[in-house]
Amino acid sequence: EDQVTQSPEALRLQEGESSSLNCSYTVSGLRGLFWYRQDPGKGPEFLFTLYSAGEEKEKERLKATLTKKESFLHITAPKPEDSATYLCAVQVRGDDKIIFGKGTRLHILP
Amino acid sequence: DAGITQSPRHKVTETGTPVTLRCHQTENHRYMYWYRQDPGHGLRLIHYSYGVKDTDKGEVSDGYSVSRSKTEDFLLTLESATSSQTSVYFCAISGEEETQYFGPGTRLLVL
Numbered sequence: 001e002d003q004v005t006q007s008p009e010a011l012r013l014q015e016g017e018s019s020s021l022n023c024s025y026t027v028s029g030l031r032g033l034f035w036y037r038q039d040p041g042k043g044p045e046f047l048f049t050l051y052s053a054g055e056e057k058e059k060e061r062l063k064a065t066l067t068k069k070e071s072f073l074h075i076t077a078p079k080p081e082d083s084a085t086y087l088c089a090v091q092v093r094g095d096d097k098i099i100f101g102k103g104t105r106l107h108i109l110p
Numbered sequence: 111d112a113g114i115t116q117s118p119r120h121k122v123t124e125t126g127t128p129v130t131l132r133c134h135q136t137e138n139h140r141y142m143y144w145y146r147q148d149p150g151h152g153l154r155l156i157h158y159s160y161g162v163k164d165t166d167k168g169e170v171s172d173g174y175s176v177s178r179s180k181t182e183d184f185l186l187t188l189e190s191a192t193s194s195q196t197s198v199y200f201c202a203i204s205g206e207e208e209t210q211y212f213g214p215g216t217r218l219l220v221l
Contacts, residue, residue: 032208043200044153086159087153091208096141096160097168098210103151 002027006088006101014109016077021104024070024086025070033071034098035064036087044087078108113137113218114213115200122219129188133201133218135181141204142184144168144176146197147215153200191220 007022025033032051036044048057057064061082062085063074069110085105091098113136123129133142143158146166157176164193165176175187181197188195196219202210 034209036212041215043214046209046211051208089153091212096166097143097155097158100153104152 002090002092002099004088004090004099004101006047006086006104008104009102010107012107012109013063013078015079018074018076018078020075021073021088021106022070023073023101024089025090027090027092027099029093031091031093031095032098033066034069034089034091035073036089038085038087038103047086056094070086078106079098080108080110082106083108114201114203115209116199116213116216117215118216120217122169122221123191124221126190129191129218129220131186131201131218132187133184133198133203133213135203137203137205137211138181139203139205140181141210142178142183143202143204144174144186144211145200145202146170146195148197149201156186156199157198191218193220196220 004025013019032049034049035047038044048064053068055066062074065072085103087103089098089100115134116132117132144156147153154170156174157168157180159165177185199216201213204210
């Protein structure tokens with residue numbers, strides 16, 4: 001069965017303390033892996049798409065990486081405004097649908 | 111921001127009443143999706159559409175129906191609302207590049 005698991009469920013960091021969020025997946029064939037940010041009371045906001053192992057994408061303090069079994073979202077020197085829930089999703093080859101993980105709630109303390 | 115709107119944004123209804131949620135896009139994208147988001151479950155796909163009048167079921171489709179008579183509109187109907195359908199509902203759209211863009215959500219409370 002295709003599935004996506006994110007860890008940890010929640011993470012509290014001090015401002016400036018770098019860390020990584022994990023997204024592990026088991027699918028029959030990966031078409032694409034997506035990262036989203038979701039603020040309370042809002043819809044998910046698209047961050048990155050990764051297609052193949054070894055690929056990396058960066059945006060401000062965020063960098064997403066992809067291997068054959070997992071993806072990491074690295075957060076460098078985070079600020080309080082980076083506090084949000086980060087969602088990972090995968091699209092299986094030959095399918096129109098994507099499967100979401102349950103997310104990691106990130107809280108950055110000033 | 112992708113041009114997606116959802117209406118209503120908030121709704122309170124009673125068990126057994128029909129409810130219709132609307133998703134409207136201005137991007138002319140082919141694919142449209144309805145998800146529900148609940149604590150402990152994350153985002154789960156209800157139904158999706160891959161063109162006008164073309165729809166398919168998702169993971170949690172029981173108790174829901176959809177219709178798409180125009181490219182820009184995708185309607186989600188709860189024929190007879192139940193308390194288990196209390197949730198936040200999100201619409202998403204995607205073009206051929208596969209990335210899905212989400213609307214602001216509709217909070218539904220079924221009493």
